[in-house]
Amino acid sequence: MGKNIKSVRGMHDYLPVDTVFLRKLEKVIQDVLSSYGYKEIRLPIVEKTILFERSIGEFTDVIEKEMYTFNDRHGESLTLRPEGTAGCIRALIEHGLLDQKEQRLWYIGPMFRYERPQKGRYRQFYQIGVEVFGLNGPDIDAELIVMTARWWKMLGITKYVHLELNSIGSLESRTRYKKALINFLEYHKSNLDEDCLYRLYNNPLRILDSKNPKIQLLLNNAPILKDFLDDKSTRHFKDLCTILDDLGITYTVNQKLVRGLDYYNLTVFEWITSNLGAQGTICAGGRYDGLVYQLGGQKTPALGLAIGLDRLLLLMQYIKLQKQAIQSIDIYIVIIDNNVKSAAMLIAEKLRDTIPQLKLITDFSNRNVRKQFSTAAKLGARMALIVGSDEVKEGFITIKDLHTGKQQICHQDDMPYIFKRFMKIN
Ligand code: ATP
Ligand code: MG
Numbered sequence: 555m556g557k558n559i560k561s562v563r564g565m566h567d568y569l570p571v572d573t574v575f576l577r578k579l580e581k582v583i584q585d586v587l588s589s590y591g592y593k594e595i596r597l598p599i600v601e602k603t604i605l606f607e608r609s610i611g612e613f614t615d616v617i618e619k620e621m622y623t624f625n626d627r628h629g630e631s632l633t634l635r636p637e638g639t640a641g642c643i644r645a646l647i648e649h650g651l652l653d654q655k656e657q658r659l660w661y662i663g664p665m666f667r668y669e670r671p672q673k674g675r676y677r678q679f680y681q682i683g684v685e686v687f688g689l690n691g692p693d694i695d696a697e698l699i700v701m702t703a704r705w706w707k708m709l710g711i712t713k714y715v716h717l718e719l720n721s722i723g724s725l726e727s728r729t730r731y732k733k734a735l736i737n738f739l740e741y742h743k744s745n746l747d748e749d750c751l752y753r754l755y756n757n758p759l760r761i762l763d764s765k766n767p768k769i770q771l772l773l774n775n776a777p778i779l780k781d782f783l784d785d786k787s788t789r790h791f792k793d794l795c796t797i798l799d800d801l802g803i804t805y806t807v808n809q810k811l812v813r814g815l816d817y818y819n820l821t822v823f824e825w826i827t828s829n830l831g832a833q834g835t836i837c838a839g840g841r842y843d844g845l846v847y848q849l850g851g852q853k854t855p856a857l858g859l860a861i862g863l864d865r866l867l868l869l870m871q872y873i874k875l876q877k878q879a880i881q882s883i884d885i886y887i888v889i890i891d892n893n894v895k896s897a898a899m900l901i902a903e904k905l906r907d908t909i910p911q912l913k914l915i916t917d918f919s920n921r922n923v924r925k926q927f928s929t930a931a932k933l934g935a936r937m938a939l940i941v942g943s944d945e946v947k948e949g950f951i952t953i954k955d956l957h958t959g960k961q962q963i964c965h966q967d968d969m970p971y972i973f974k975r976f977m978k979i980n
Pocket of ligand 2: 615
């Protein structure tokens, strides 16, 4: 028999246990999108390579090393899409849809990047992308962010994510800033790592993103982009912040947030969670006013974002586990002898009388003690009360702390007091 064929590295299956979850999640997001007037567009997974080369930027990770590019049978270079914005713009130009004043669109589907696979980083991953065309902002920038906040609210994950915001200004202001940054970094060249040295002249802004703590320390003294923004860019950002403040959206301004693709300008933002390790960005976006023109269309202001659905799913699953832990029960009553059942129920009722918030389950399975303990552990019980006929006769009961394994015998009358103390109730 031949060896089993496995899936391609970094490309995994979503089994029914996950797809049930994913469908719910996608529905919530799509319903919110409809309520803001966004419509779906479906785009091919494969595009001509030149489309990405012309839009994403020569010296970006995606173009340099992450694309799945191949020649078709006629020798035409095609690429599995690494992102959706370029294809969306290509389609709008092709169908003349940008002649209409505004477009609010979304799409969903797989993206492909040849990256080192790890938790939350795959070679085939899924995004919901959102794109708006024909509006200058900053009101629409704010509304787009407000909509993302509504997603998190509807999904019940607001407290697990935070918003980072920045303005990377106009191309001119960025060019001036790049010069200043290069000057600064050249002065500290001996402290730069290999990656930064490589980026120094072709994409210095990406150095701000460096994960190397030594570089981050060095950057604390580097010139900051904000000081190089022209008046228009500064005003755009200030107005955006004001609207977000008015609408009660909290954010932190991260001066080093620059985004990985070259086409952004002015507003950039990321929603980050600290619960998924290094792959913490679950949604990212910004403005890209030059891109439509760059791809052959009329000058059209535009902005958009993408949710990393795989990461969002991981976060939702993490939260579900957390919630289960929070909702786990406090006390599990283990019954040694069947004839003490009603005594055990009486103990449980007395405890419920005195401490109504106590979550308590009595074992009625008639199984052996070991199995009862294993159910208690599965339910995440904090304590077990062990009820046997000898104890009941004497008026005593055994309490076992299921975290530490310690056992103590106490008088039944003392139990409410012991549990109150344990639950920190006065
Ligand atoms: P990162 O810094 O994590 O590599 P990025 O800047 O390359 O992200 P974008 O191109 O902005 O990411 O894509 C938008 C979102 O898509 C990301 O915030 C993330 O949630 C998700 N994403 C990007 N690359 C991957 C991947 N390889 N696997 C899973 N999700 C991804
Ligand atoms: Mg990336």
